[in-house]
Amino acid sequence: VMNGVEFRTRHNDYKLRMPSTTSGDYHAYENVPFPEVPPSVKSKHSVQDQIQEMREYFRAFKDHSTTHRDYRSFFKPVLCYLEGAWTLSTKKLDEPFQSDRHFIDADSWFDLMDKVRFSSYTGSKSVLENFAYLPTTIYNVSDGIPQYAQWNYRIMCHPLTIDLPTKYLVREDDLIYRFPQRKTMGQITNSRAERYHLNERSIDHFSNSKGILDDLMYQIPGKDNYQANLHDSSFDMVMEDVRYNNHTLVNTGYYHRYFKTLGKGAMGLKSTHRGFSDANLFVAETDTPWNSASFVWQIKGVRALFKILKYRDFRNFLGYR
Template sequence: MRLLLAISLLVTGTLAVVSDHQFEMLAKKVEDLTRQLMLTELSIGERARADADSGIKQIRTTNDGTKSYFTQTHSYNSVCSIHEHSNYDRTVGMGEFIATMNGVEFRTRHNDYKLRMPSKTSKNYNQQDDIPFPPVPPSVLAKRNLQEQVHEMQNYFRAFAFQNHNFRDYRPYFKPVLCYLEGTWTTSTKSIDEPFQSDRHSIDAESWFDLQEKIRFTSYTGGKHYLENFSYLPTTIMNMINGTPEYAQWNYRISCHPLSFDLPLSAIKPVDDMAGRIAHKMNLTRYAHTRSARFTLARRFGRENHFQWEDGFGNFKDSAYHNGLLDKIMNEIPGKDNYGAVLHDNTFGMDTLDPRKVNATLLNTAYYHRRFKHDKKGAMGIRDVHRGFSDSNLFVAQTSNPKVAPMKIHYCAKNEHTHHKECKTEAVRYTYAIPLELIYLTPLFSWNPHNLKYVDRRDRKGQQAIIEGGKRNGGTTVDKAYNGTSFKLFYKTPVEFFHGTNVDKDKADTDRGAVGVLDRHGALKKVVSSGQRITLPDIPGVGKLRLRYPIMPLTREGNQVGKELDAVKDVLNHLKNFGGYLDQKPSALAGSALTQADSHFRTSVTNQDPPGHHFHELYIDYDDMQDLAKGLTVTVGTTTDNSHSHQLEISYDANTHTYKIHKCDGKATCWDGHSAVLYSMD
């Protein structure tokens, strides 16, 4: 600090006329101003902590509407901007979002994180390992031909869908993984420190200063980086040491953790984000099958959790709890010291104890937790302590890694043995985390019944051979099919496994549907992507199967308005159970006044090549359905599948009670071979 002050005075030419006393006074003033700046930042942080819990706040807005709920919050077409890159081996699609963690608000880049976990062999900062893919069931591999393998593999998916491990014990092959958002203050304040790998995105800046300038510019203009590779990550003054400020840079990452136990679907149920489903005119059950839905976990395993196989999720009674199922999962996840670390915290002379233990057992603070206890009762007569004054979602973990900025404290406490007051200065390092989503990994990652060649990502020459310099594009002919597979052309699941290859689509999705790949003998095989999906396409005898369950908390759930709104939603949704708590009983709602949901249809499946095996989905709103019943025609757009969509003119045949395509893209028939018949999906 003194050096900086001296330089500034020298530059202004006033150093020679400043006395030592004046110099000391100026240095003290600058130090006081810096201290006041730290206190101002503390005030802002405390206000943020009081107003909201740690959680997701907002995704990027892309549309407007006549009602506020027609625009994005934490969700709209997809919660937290999730999407699919199932043509990649490990990429999980997730866009930008704004989050708050322990009072720090920040905005991410486009994330597209990978299925990776903290290292089990290294304590290096942000060191990660690939999460092992589930193996293929031996009974599948034992089958003699493709048809039998497909049928047996479908049996395992049927067992998972119905949660029936007696039919097939699916549990060793369907592995739950929790992916989480982790944030901390770091000592890397100059050069950009990319916190986690992505095969598709990275921060587009040469330094933190460069990034901050780009954020200032895009915030001023309302613009954006076209690849969404900017992120707003704040800087703070962490400590003052002998008059010199110690700066810290906020950074985050998304990582994953494979659970040590099976997590039945009965312990997961949808959250009623009413704004999103009203905007889409859906009831909760239907909304739960979309990308917009968010879910919550039961307080524990037990018979009170009922699996609803027809819905694909559970049902359980909501209740308060202390250490629940989410705590059990998060307690398995390490902080920046990675797996195997052991740390204890006895700041202020108090041991931090494990609240799950009856006896006085030190809590391993190197793993994420939101509760601890002391061996003595506090002022309110309780020993258990929740991390954060009022933050229900804040999980913390201690670390010894020097790349995490420390917070220092000087305190005095009475020694219990000598009864003398002892003073000391301590520095602790902590990181924060919130859950993002539960993902079920399946044996499709490992299943390769055609024995297609996989080229390692480090083999640049082999990667080029797959596409032959762009000559091969995955077409379903021998001269156009890919010559093998790779980390970003992860196609090896036979098309016969699914009935159709599409589900709801997003513009950010990169999967192409069915493609052609040559096997090791040069024979053409039609396959679909084997990477992580939100929902699998229709499996014969199973249906569509959800594999990603977003469980991220929201910031607004931590303030009084959010809690009141959640209570009101429960009353409105469950008048039979909660109506008695109202001062005035509501009159019955007339059924005719209710908004009708859109009707869901799909086209027939076509195998015409090009474009290959696929079908499309479409939604017809209630008013258009009424017009169809009157004999009128309506025009509807389909989903995008195999890189194209259709504009359909639809009519209703009252004699056969069928909906038919009257015109397709202005012509009598669809160019890719869909029949005229539409099939109801409701």
């Protein structure tokens, strides 16, 4: 569930691809650059010596020790994320992203809906796991004609510009998995079932303020790619970046979950959380014509002078897990 939209994906085998750094075209992408092999490894004359030297880099990465080996130029963290949006591509079925093994097994969105509905009613499935439940909605009615929007998603990656210490990855007790399996926390250690969350603080508790995750997500652009430079001023709010103490505007073309305003709201707060109680929801603005948009009209009047403002609901949504 993402921002209230319930959907199911096909089997996801995704590639290390990132939004384009040179093009603002819709869904333009490029491969995530791979780091070089450490020179001290390449300088070894035998394969066995190269393996041994590479193990020392892995040891330094595990212990987060830059004195043993400075691994930071060769162990680049990459953050992969799930991005969802309402799109206007309602006739042609668009693959969310390329996979070497999987594809959506349908001729159109309505064909996919029929297959998902049948498999849901009968308790069957696609053996190759190539079905996806991606809902369609009516987002507007113009002159009595409904206008449809299609929910779609994709998995992309972003090479982080900062080093991410592994100590920031804090284990989570996933009761939904652990209890039915009758496993202890120790039994799921080093397994694929282990879950983590990010916390750079020494005390691990719920916080409604920004953290390391916000700094990482601010690096990821929305549908306008890395060229995005957008600002939101809806409802007379000047939306500022919570990372700074000055009046820097938040670039809403990048994923974020907080913004602050000049004046206090009715509750006496300046900071606003876009996802309300959903701590894992981030949003980004886009002006691409390929995403559906809703509008709100605000009429501002002083005596006989009226100013009509049209605000666009800009958001495509992202869950970082």
